[in-house]
Amino acid sequence: MSQKTIRFIITRQADTSSAPYKEEFEIPYRENMNVISALMELRRNPVNSSGTNSTPITWDMSCLEEVCGACSMVINGKPRQSCTALIDQLEQPIRLEPMRTFPVIRDLMVDRTRMFESLKKVKAWIPIDGTYDLGPGPRMPESKRQWAYELSKCMTCGVCLEACPNVNSKSPFIGPAPLSQVRLFNAHPTGEMNRGERLETLMGDGGLTNCGNSQNCVQACPKGIPLTTSIAALNRDTTLQSFRNFFGSDNNI
Amino acid sequence: MAGNREFMYRKLHSLLGVIPVGIFLIVHFVVNYYAVYGVESYNSAVQFMENLPFRYLLEIFVIFLPLLFHAIYGLYIAFQAKHNTSTYGYFRNWMFRLQRWTGVITVIFLAWHVWETRVQAALGATVDFNMMANIVANPFILAFYIVGIVAATFHFANGLWAFFVTWGITVTPRSQVISTYLTLGIFVALTFVGVRAILAFI
Ligand code: SF4
Ligand code: FES
Numbered sequence: 001m002s003q004k005t006i007r008f009i010i011t012r013q014a015d016t017s018s019a020p021y022k023e024e025f026e027i028p029y030r031e032n033m034n035v036i037s038a039l040m041e042l043r044r045n046p047v048n049s050s051g052t053n054s055t056p057i058t059w060d061m062s063c064l065e066e067v068c069g070a071c072s073m074v075i076n077g078k079p080r081q082s083c084t085a086l087i088d089q090l091e092q093p094i095r096l097e098p099m100r101t102f103p104v105i106r107d108l109m110v111d112r113t114r115m116f117e118s119l120k121k122v123k124a125w126i127p128i129d130g131t132y133d134l135g136p137g138p139r140m141p142e143s144k145r146q147w148a149y150e151l152s153k154c155m156t157c158g159v160c161l162e163a164c165p166n167v168n169s170k171s172p173f174i175g176p177a178p179l180s181q182v183r184l185f186n187a188h189p190t191g192e193m194n195r196g197e198r199l200e201t202l203m204g205d206g207g208l209t210n211c212g213n214s215q216n217c218v219q220a221c222p223k224g225i226p227l228t229t230s231i232a233a234l235n236r237d238t239t240l241q242s243f244r245n246f247f248g249s250d251n252n253i
Numbered sequence: 254m255a256g257n258r259e260f261m262y263r264k265l266h267s268l269l270g271v272i273p274v275g276i277f278l279i280v281h282f283v284v285n286y287y288a289v290y291g292v293e294s295y296n297s298a299v300q301f302m303e304n305l306p307f308r309y310l311l312e313i314f315v316i317f318l319p320l321l322f323h324a325i326y327g328l329y330i331a332f333q334a335k336h337n338t339s340t341y342g343y344f345r346n347w348m349f350r351l352q353r354w355t356g357v358i359t360v361i362f363l364a365w366h367v368w369e370t371r372v373q374a375a376l377g378a379t380v381d382f383n384m385m386a387n388i389v390a391n392p393f394i395l396a397f398y399i400v401g402i403v404a405a406t407f408h409f410a411n412g413l414w415a416f417f418v419t420w421g422i423t424v425t426p427r428s429q430v431i432s433t434y435l436t437l438g439i440f441v442a443l444t445f446v447g448v449r450a451i452l453a454f455i
Contacts, residue, residue: 077340165349168335200257209263212334213415214349216341229425236421242260 004029006038007049007093010057012107020104024049024093035075035082035096036061039108059108066222069157073108074099079162081222082108099162115156118178122201126191138189151184151230153223160227163220165212172206176217179208180230186237199234199241208234266326267419269319270412277316278409282443285450292382295453299380324360331356352411355404362401385454395455402447410440 005026013020026049027041036059043056061071064083071082074097076090087094102110128134140148154177161167161175182198185191202208208231217227244251287298305311331353338346369388374380389395414436417423423432 163337163341165334165337165346168333170335171333203257203260205259207260209260209419212330212349212352213345213418214341215345216337216343219341219343226426228429232418232421232424232429234421235419236424238260239264239421242257242264245257 006087009093009095011097012057013104015106016103023054033087035085035087036064036071038087057108058106067155069155072099072157072159073097079159079220081157099158101162101167102158112156112158115158115161115177118174119181122178122182122198123194124178124181124185126185126188127194128190140189144187148184148187151180151225154181154225155223157222159220159222160217163216165214165216166210171210173210174206176227176231179234180225180227183230183234196241199238202234203238203242208238262326264419266323267416269323271416273315274319274323275409275413278405279443282446282450286446288382288450288453295382327356328360348411352408355408358404359401359408362397362404366401389451389454398451399448402451403444406440406443406447410436410443413439
């Protein structure tokens with residue numbers, strides 16, 4: 001009686017500079033596994049399909065409930081979170097690859113530093129520190145809060161950058177995620193006080209105008225963030241900002 | 254402004270594609286359409302265009318300079334993309350890819366088209382119905398013309414869609430769907446005018 005198994009073809013690489021190679025693995029089938037529990041199984045017994053002893057596969061993870069974005073990888077050709085990729089719903093052999101838009105640290109683990117740098121660059125936060133207590137900020141309408149909550153779901157996973165044809169080594173584009181964050185923080189009644197500053201950054205090199213409207217990001221985002229709506233809205237905001245810059249304005253913040 | 258050079262170039266690129274290059278494309282196609290009414294009509298229309306006051310100024314500032322900027326900067330943009338329609342076969346991703354392909358095709362076609370008509374005219378040839386009829390008498394060249402015309406109309410119509418997004422005119426998904434249909438209509442209409450006109454020469 002042949003035992004049911006789960007087959008994997010995993011793209012591995014020893015470190016950032018070494019060449020990638022493919023290795024096949026097979027583990028006994030269990031119900032209700034996800035890609036991470038399968039990778040854990042392989043870590044316990046890292047023997048590849050031809051019976052040779054191999055090394056445990058390296059990957060990244062944290063929350064295990066699709067809110068941190070750390071476990072993102074390319075599964076059967078599409079970038080997604082491995083913690084919510086259920087084995088029973090995947091076609092076999094399951095192909096796992098790292099998201100090559102980012103530098104690969106080892107195997108399936110990538111370095112998403114560029115995304116966090118972008119968030120710093122666009123000032124994706126609300127400055128509330130003063131030398132004295134500034135008191136409560138202006139209130140936000142509940143309907144707007146609910147809308148903004150959707151934008152705040154971004155987990156900096158990098159899937160939208162991986163899906164974007166304009167995010168690559170030939171282009172300086174910072175990608176969709178940090179753009180949408182500007183819209184989030186500019187919509188906040190206190191964050192709005194730094195609106196102009198954030199828009200200026202988006203109008204700099206590698207910014208908003210690098211978007212070529214392929215609209216892959218909005219299709220790929222696991223959190224359903226309306227990235228292309230954010231981009232178009234920011235196009236409107238930066239257009240007006242550029243008019244204010246050029247002609248001068250008594251309404252410039 | 255210095256720090257925002259890329260922003261300015263990109264916005265300018267988008268604007269010039271519609272005004273004046275897109276407008277010129279429409280005027281050009283409409284004038285070509287006189288060929289459908291016969292040799293006489295076409296020749297008198299060409300003469301009218303040739304005798305426009307300030308012809309050289311118009312040619313330089315309304316056609317050649319904007320077109321050159323749009324073409325050269327456009328090539329730079331086109332070769333920055335790393336296409337991935339095999340993984341993400343969505344409609345807009347295909348439009349993104351086709352926009353870049355048709356842009357490159359249009360540049361090649363135009364270089365040749367300008368050489369064969371405007372440059373020859375400057376060298377003393379007369380641009381009239383006969384000239385065009387001779388050019389498209391060769392079936393391969395006729396096919397090349399049709400490819401060039403369709404590429405140009407596609408690039409213009411889809412570029413107009415992107416123009417609305419780039420300038421923040423269409424923001425919501427619904428407005429972008431509506432402008433997709435609108436620009437699709439423009440593509441079909443302009444393609445008809447362009448192709449019908451070139452076929453009038455055979
Ligand atoms: S916008 Fe979506 S796809 Fe992009 S990083 Fe955030 S959660 Fe991931
Ligand atoms: S581990 Fe956090 S998203 Fe998968």
